[in-house]
Amino acid sequence: MNPAGTSEQVRRAWAIAKKDIRIYYSKGPVLIFGIFMPVFLFLAFFMGGRQLPLAFLLSGLMGMTLFFTSTAVSPAIFPWEGQARTLERLAACPITTEAIVLGDMIASILFGIGVTAVTLLIALALGLPLLHGIVLGSAVLLAACCFSAIGMLLAVPPTNVPSNIMMLSSLLKFPLVFISGIFVPLEQMPAWGLLLAVCSPLTYFTDLVRYSFTGAHYFPVAVEIAMLALFTLVFTAAAMHLHRRTMPRRM
Amino acid sequence: MTGDTRTDCSGVRNVIEVEDLTKVFGTITAVDHVSFEVREGEIFGFLGPNGAGKTTTARMLTGVIPMDGGSVRILGHDIRREPVRAKQRFGVVPETSNAYVDLTAWQNLMLMGDLYGLDRARAQGRSHDLLETLGLYERRDQKVQGYSKGMRQRLILAMALLHEPELLFLDEPTSGLDVQSTQMILSLLRALNADGTTIFLTTHNMEEANRLCDRVGIIRSGKIVAIDAPEKLKTAIDRVHRIEVSFDREIGGDLLSGLAGITGAARTGDKWQITAENQDTAIRSLVSFSRQEGIAILTLNTLAPSLDEVFLRLTGEERS
Numbered sequence: 001m002n003p004a005g006t007s008e009q010v011r012r013a014w015a016i017a018k019k020d021i022r023i024y025y026s027k028g029p030v031l032i033f034g035i036f037m038p039v040f041l042f043l044a045f046f047m048g049g050r051q052l053p054l055a056f057l058l059s060g061l062m063g064m065t066l067f068f069t070s071t072a073v074s075p076a077i078f079p080w081e082g083q084a085r086t087l088e089r090l091a092a093c094p095i096t097t098e099a100i101v102l103g104d105m106i107a108s109i110l111f112g113i114g115v116t117a118v119t120l121l122i123a124l125a126l127g128l129p130l131l132h133g134i135v136l137g138s139a140v141l142l143a144a145c146c147f148s149a150i151g152m153l154l155a156v157p158p159t160n161v162p163s164n165i166m167m168l169s170s171l172l173k174f175p176l177v178f179i180s181g182i183f184v185p186l187e188q189m190p191a192w193g194l195l196l197a198v199c200s201p202l203t204y205f206t207d208l209v210r211y212s213f214t215g216a217h218y219f220p221v222a223v224e225i226a227m228l229a230l231f232t233l234v235f236t237a238a239a240m241h242l243h244r245r246t247m248p249r250r251m
Numbered sequence: 252m253t254g255d256t257r258t259d260c261s262g263v264r265n266v267i268e269v270e271d272l273t274k275v276f277g278t279i280t281a282v283d284h285v286s287f288e289v290r291e292g293e294i295f296g297f298l299g300p301n302g303a304g305k306t307t308t309a310r311m312l313t314g315v316i317p318m319d320g321g322s323v324r325i326l327g328h329d330i331r332r333e334p335v336r337a338k339q340r341f342g343v344v345p346e347t348s349n350a351y352v353d354l355t356a357w358q359n360l361m362l363m364g365d366l367y368g369l370d371r372a373r374a375q376g377r378s379h380d381l382l383e384t385l386g387l388y389e390r391r392d393q394k395v396q397g398y399s400k401g402m403r404q405r406l407i408l409a410m411a412l413l414h415e416p417e418l419l420f421l422d423e424p425t426s427g428l429d430v431q432s433t434q435m436i437l438s439l440l441r442a443l444n445a446d447g448t449t450i451f452l453t454t455h456n457m458e459e460a461n462r463l464c465d466r467v468g469i470i471r472s473g474k475i476v477a478i479d480a481p482e483k484l485k486t487a488i489d490r491v492h493r494i495e496v497s498f499d500r501e502i503g504g505d506l507l508s509g510l511a512g513i514t515g516a517a518r519t520g521d522k523w524q525i526t527a528e529n530q531d532t533a534i535r536s537l538v539s540f541s542r543q544e545g546i547a548i549l550t551l552n553t554l555a556p557s558l559d560e561v562f563l564r565l566t567g568e569e570r571s
Contacts, residue, residue, distance in 0.1 A: 001368055004335035008368055015365030023353045085349040089410075091315045092345075093366045094338040248316045 009099040016095070016103020017110070024073050024080070025111045035115055037068050052185075055214045058123045060182035063206035065119045066140065067147050067177065070112030074151030075169045077104050078243070082160035082250035091251065097244040101152050105236070108148035109141075116140055128213050135221060136212035142228040143205035149235035150201075156242040158249035176200050181207060186218040201231040264291040266326050266418050266449045267312065273320035274307050274473075281307045283473035284321065294440070294450040296464035296481075298457070300566050304473040305453045306346070306422055312451070313343050313420050326417060339367065341418040342411030346426060346453075348403035352396035356387055356406050359395060360413055367414040374413065381409040385435060401432030408436060412443070419443065422453045437463065457562055471566045484561045492530040493554035496537055497522040499547040510536040522550070 002008060024030065039061070081087035090100055124130065154169045177183075179193065180202035189197060197203040204224040211217035217224070267289035274282040282304045289295040299305045310316045312323055314334040323330040328337035350359045357378060364374025382388040385405040395403060404424065411419060421440075425433040440463065444450055454460050460467050461481050468478040477484055486492070507516035507523060512532030517524045527533030530553060541548050 003339040003368055004333070009335075011368070012366050015362060018365075019351065019354070019362050022358070023351060084352070085345070085347055086351055088315055088345060089343075089349040089407075090366075092313045092338060092343040093363070094335045094368075095366055096335060251310065251316050 003094045004096075009096055010102070012095045013099040013103035013106060016090075016100055017106035020073075020077060020104055020107035021110065024077060025107060030073055031115075033072060035065075035118060037064075037072075054126065055128055056185060056210065058119075058126065058128055059206055059210040059213060062116060062119050062123065062140075062209045063143075063180065063182055063202055064177060066112050066116040066143055066205065067202050068173070069115040070108050070144050070147035071151040071154065071169065071173060073111065074104050074108040074148055075154035075165045076162040078155040078247075078250065079160050079162040079165050082158075083162070087247070088251050091247065097247050098240040100247075101236075101240045101243050104155075105145070105148040105152055105239075108151055109144040112144040112147060113140060116144070123213065130212060131215050132212040135208060135225075138225060139205055139208035139212070139228065142225065142232060143201065143208075146201045146205075146228055146232040146235060149232060149239050152239035152243070153235055156239065156246055158246040160250055176202055179203075181218070201228055204228050204231075265289065265324075266291050267295075267451060268324040269308075269312070269321070270323075271321035272308065272311060272318055272323060274304070274311060274316070275319050281473050282311070282318075285470070285473070285475050286321075287468050287475060287478055289449060289451055291449055292444070292447055293465040294444050294452060294463050296460035296467035297451065297453045297470065298455070298460055298467055298562060299470035301455075303470045303566070305470055308470065309420055309422055309451070309453050313341070314338055339414075340416060341420060342414065342416035344404075344408050344411045344419070344421040344424050346423040348400070348407050350395045350403060350406050350410060353394060355392050355394055356382065356398075356409075357391040359406065359410060363410045363413045369414060377413050377415070378409070381412055384439065385409055399429075401428045404428055405432060405435065408439065416448070418449045418451065420451045420453075423455065424452070425454075425456065425459060469562060469565050476565045477561075481561075486530065492527050492533070494525040494527060494530065494533055494537070495519075495522050495550070495552045495554055496525060497549045497551075498541065499549055502544075502546065506540070507537075510540055512536050524554075 078087065081090070130136065154172065155165060157165065157168065159165060179196040180200045181189070181197055182202070184193070186194065186197060186203070186207065204219065204227045207218050208221065208224050211221055265288040269288070270286050272282055272285045273280065285304070285308060297305055297308065307316070311318045312325065312330065314330045314337065318331070325337040326340050330337050350356075351362070354362065360378040360381070361374055364371070364378070369377070379388065382391050385408065387402060387405055387409070390398070390402070395406065398406065408424065424436055428436070437459070440450060452460070452464065464481060466478060466480050467484065469476050502523070504516045504518060504523070507513060507525060510533070512527050512529050513525055513536060514528055515526040525533060525537070534551070537548070537551065
């Protein structure tokens with residue numbers, strides 16, 4: 001066994017993911033937040049009298065659900081573990097920082113996909129036809145990876161006070177929702193709005209979900225998938241690199 | 252899985268090799284070009300007052316924080332270049348318990364098993380044995396948040412030993428613990444050492460260091476001020492040695508002062524306190540004298556300074 005080998009480190013990352021799910025995700029308040037937060041936002045817009053089609057709103061709901069759930073807990077794990085000194089335990093174990101980050105991402109991905117599956121069931125129950133299941137599946141998987149990486153990037157500042165990170169996280173997450181074509185269709189956005197929208201991975205995911213249910217889309221599907229993959233790679237690499245630099249400062 | 256390790260002049264392998272280890276926090280040099288070796292199979296005590304750099308050194312040795320200069324080789328692996336391979340072969344018991352309090356003792360141990368790449372059967376077998384040895388087996392399915400400090404400390408020792416490491420780092424392992432937990436941990440450490448595990452022990456407890464350690468290193472203001480066996484340190488610190496002796500009858504002080512190796516003799520109650528430059532010569536002279544004069548020696552004690560005194564002397568010089 002080569003403990004530093006990739007396969008062994010991936011196995012250890014899976015151990016981190018199992019630990020995260022058991023400790024941080026399988027808690028009532030976390031699950032309730034993950035499900036209710038997007039539902040309430042959706043209801044606020046649904047009842048807002050803007051007469052947007054249900055398919056558009058449900059695409060937005062799926063986008064928000066995946067985005068909020070995948071980034072709900074992961075930013076706080078490093079600060080929590082730094083505070084509880086369990087991060088020092090992990091730092092002394094034969095596991096790389098990259099594998100710890102990957103483990104945290106895996107837990108976040110599974111949580112995001114699990115809760116989003118509930119939203120998908122709601123959409124199907126409301127009679128929305130699923131036209132492109134494979135595209136939707138690929139988009140959910142890629143976006144879950146991408147948003148989890150964003151969650152890990154939010155955890156980079158080396159503070160062990162979770163509330164600081166959560167505040168920073170909210171400051172970045174909410175504006176992203178408003179520029180990503182969730183509440184205002186991309187077609188109705190002004191030029192400056194579109195310029196912002198193309199910088200958000202949530203834009204591509206929401207548009208892919210809309211395509212999966214209605215067949216309509218703003219950007220070409222292949223471009224959207226490629227953009228999500230690119231964002232995922234860049235954010236994951238950045239999160240791993242930056243955590244390797246900042247983790248010792250949490251000890 | 253063995254690294255390239257060097258041996259000392261007696262042929263014993265060095266499991267820790269530290270050269271010019273340095274750590275700077277802002278304008279403060281917390282660890283200042285520290286160099287030492289720890290030999291295979293020994294218990295090495297690392298002593299120093301608060302803020303001297305003990306824990307910082309231990310954290311650099313275990314790869315928890317990066318060093319700013321120097322090199323550390325653990326079991327032949329450079330901790331900077333091969334951190335995972337080095338960490339695979341040692342265990343760490345920090346001062347503050349860092350088990351996951353939301354998990355049970357068993358779940359904590361299984362997590363460690365996964366992180367060290369142990370197969371499930373081996374992890375379960377080892378966990379069972381360690382929890383039995385440390386008196387935690389009955390409470391294995393209880394969440395750690397319900398554990399006392401002593402139980403938590405015993406659990407993190409079990410977590411550090413799960414993969415049967417060749418080297419164990421302990422930072423104040425018995426600090427603030429009850430007598431039962433302290434004794435349990437110390438006896439386990441002795442047993443581990445007897446089985447060949449090398450132990451690096453950071454401690455404030457001089458009595459513990461004195462009883463456990465083969466050698467101790469004393470650090471002050473980030474610099475090593477002494478490294479040796481506790482007894483050698485005690486005798487080396489005083490150039491003039493003291494011996495307390497009593498005989499079965501009265502003797503003149505001038506007779507004792509005239510003996511070889513003895514520089515002075517003072518009466519204290521029914522005993523004589525002898526000062527000598529060479530302890531060995533003085534004791535031999537006293538024994539010869541008693542034999543020649545037909546006087547029985549009732550008691551004979553060497554009054555070496557305690558490790559506490561050595562520690563205070565070496566770490567207090569800067570202030571005096």
